[in-house]
Amino acid sequence: MRAVSAAAGRGLGDAALAELVQIRASQLNHCAFCLHLHLGIARQEGVDERRLDLLAAWEEAGDVFDARERAAPALTEAVTVLTEGFVPDAVYEEAAGHFDADGLAHLLALVAAVNGWNRLMAARRIPPGSADW
Template structure:
């Protein structure tokens, strides 16, 4: 399989991303916190296999103070529940079920767990965040968006 980029949405139509940027502004203005948002974005991107988003949100997670160990085991978080708060566990469970919505929807147990940890307003923001990262993943994977070049070691960022 070729990994050459197919298309740059930004180059073809810069306005196409504007609704997504507005959605991101809404999500980041909420009360979820950058660390939780990063975990949600990484977990959905792991499920979807989006290298571009994994790269981006891994860096964002570290900048938000998420510990490397928690990032390293995120794909198997259910095997290390002590590393994640009940709030994070509720968000990750909801992220997995929404991302894999066609496999059985969102269970009553998952909804109850989320409702116990988040206000209704925060659940709205969380759902929008999960939907947004799934949309970003689909755009990046479909177009084979290339990873950005990183600065050379020792150079100023």
């Protein structure tokens, strides 16, 4: 899983966006360990605090996120929360309009990987900041 996560993040070609995607999935999954980890990495990558503060409300954040940066969390949410059915075609098509085929594959792999991590860490009840994982 580490290798898939790393390759997907690198393949996306935008370290800040990769962290925002992982933070958004971790918010939805209530994974404190992953939130702590990815918020720290995002800060190291220089992601603006305002963007981190508003990520949970990205749809209402105005011009804080550009169209590509809005397409990524929309797809992240649709893939993460499947209780309402399949990923809507409009969400997928919007993301496909902002990412080429490789970028879209890396984005989807990153979302799948962070969802796996979220489930493992939450199920194991690994506390935020723990080195014992």
